[in-house]
Amino acid sequence: MNKRDLKKFRAALEQKRDSIVNAPGKKPHWENMEDTRHGDFVDQASDDNEVHVNLRLLQIDAKLLRAIEAAIERIDNGTYGICSVCEEEISVARLKAVPWTSVCIACKEKKSA
Numbered sequence: 001m002n003k004r005d006l007k008k009f010r011a012a013l014e015q016k017r018d019s020i021v022n023a024p025g026k027k028p029h030w031e032n033m034e035d036t037r038h039g040d041f042v043d044q045a046s047d048d049n050e051v052h053v054n055l056r057l058l059q060i061d062a063k064l065l066r067a068i069e070a071a072i073e074r075i076d077n078g079t080y081g082i083c084s085v086c087e088e089e090i091s092v093a094r095l096k097a098v099p100w101t102s103v104c105i106a107c108k109e110k111k112s113a
């Protein structure tokens with residue numbers, strides 16, 4: 001991947017990170033998020049659903065934040081855009097959709113299959 005693209009992805013990642021860090025009250029958009037499955041939550045108390053939802057959002061935030069920081073680190077050490085499983089290049093289209101991903105679509109599908 002060339003430096004210009006890397007710079008763009010880095011800017012996008014930093015922007016996303018800042019939007020999580022600086023706007024805790026706002027609900028982020030999760031439509032581009034992968035790995036939103038977190039099925040271990042059990043709603044024990046039905047009368048405080050909102051608390052559960054907020055808690056869940058916070059947990060996703062923390063997870064996403066870690067993924068974003070790891071991606072920025074990979075940009076720094078030159079491994080960004082390389083699948084961590086098969087070491088093939090991740091397609092730019094996929095990186096545009098999910099810039100913090102560390103696996104290519106084939107490995108992602110294998111993983112979730």
Ligand SMILES: [Zn+2]
Nearest residue numbers: 083086104107
């Ligand atoms: Zn792969």
